[in-house]
Amino acid sequence: MDLKLKEYIESCLNKQLQTESSYNWKQVEGGSINKTYQLISNTHLFFVKINSTQVFENGFKEEVLGLQFLKNNTALVPEIIIEGIFENTAFLVLEWIETGKETTKFWENFAAQLVSLHQQKSDKFGLAASNFMGQLPQNNSFFDNFSDFYVENRLKPQVKLAFDSKKIETKHVNQFEGLYKKISEIFPKEKPSAVHGDLWHGNFMCSKNGNAVFIDPAAYFGHREADIAMTQLFGGFSEKFYKAYHEMYPLKPCFNLRNNFYHLYPLLVHLNIFGDSYLESIENIITEF
Template identity: 35%
Template structure:
């Protein structure tokens, strides 16, 4: 943790408060990702996964803990227990149970993952949104309740991302395309009625895995009630899952006509977020997807 010796001691104290005073920190194994630190703490045969950042990150960690509770209560995935989520004037942190995991890679694991996701989506509400705003990665995500999914997605997902891009260096053509897409998004939902399903919200293949004892695990949620297709779309964005995952999910929950067009819309949100978080390397992909959607919406 470089010079964060004081933070390590605070994390040790927080763990002791929850698991007992016999815990003594033996080692740390740090990583860096998405602007916050990630570290595995080990001591007395126990391991914990910790995310930490500046004090302002506490709301983000609190939202993550809230999402993990929702996933756990749905009883579809194995999720890491939250040991502590707090901070001080300088730092914030979330301490999680450390799970031994491997990627979803076999045909059987693909089927198990699809069954878990379909069961999650079977939890439904009477409105889209969530009881609090949360985050997609490090980016704030609005969740005001709405009875209109296309309006919710256009105004609370796409619009903030396009506006953030325009405020930086990514306006111009992308901003013009964005306004057209926001205005015309309802056209993609004329013959499709989305239901408010409990969705993970950030389900790329790195956020779903298999525990060493064979359970499907999930973590890092951007939880809310939304169209179940948003999760399925994102699993295809950065590499995908075994073919049996998609075949099993479709057998359990057949996809409606127009899914391919909606998939482009839903994944544009994540590419815009990556553009806003990580920069110009995603501009070409974001612009191509926006042009594709604009062309669809002009027909």
């Protein structure tokens, strides 16, 4: 890591905390997109992520807005310490979360926290600001119904990106066009809920006191089923989580028949970021519907 960048972040931290601490840096795992570090002082532990402004032109401003959105809508998130840009590098410093064990009580707490988030409602689907899903821009223009929101803001931009980059063919585009005409029949009618937007197993932490801490959001007001479907895409959560959630805030009947349809968007995102290995799953879902 660049020495000047380290010194700049340390200087910003000391100014923010009104201290003259020295720091130790330790690289840690933190996802496939950013470089991540544990930053250690005599009195504090921090989590730091950095990336190029070529990837995130505005730095981590959208992530900060997402974390604030979740916090304002009852979710637990890491404390935001500082966010900024130095030369061509964006950085974000967050509170370090000490992890605990994912016990039965944890999964029940997690379900209750997600229910609380989903019970925060809005009149329209969307958000006043755009953000990111992974490293791809995510438009959140407002719509009165989730079907139009999902087609215009989620599926169409990813389908166009995949076609332009030759990851899908004209036949796939035509299949999606046919699918768009049926979408209004698929989603049950509910008021927009505050959602995390990218809630897979890598985007929460079990804190030492047994609560779920939400990280890396792609947040907006959407259909709460999209969050539940996302939890099931890459391995799923504990059955204790789903049982507790459904007891507190039951989903409409036949969710399991709709589940894969919500998966189309994150699978298209993964196709556009990581490549062809996700195409077969997309084709299977399109054929199913």
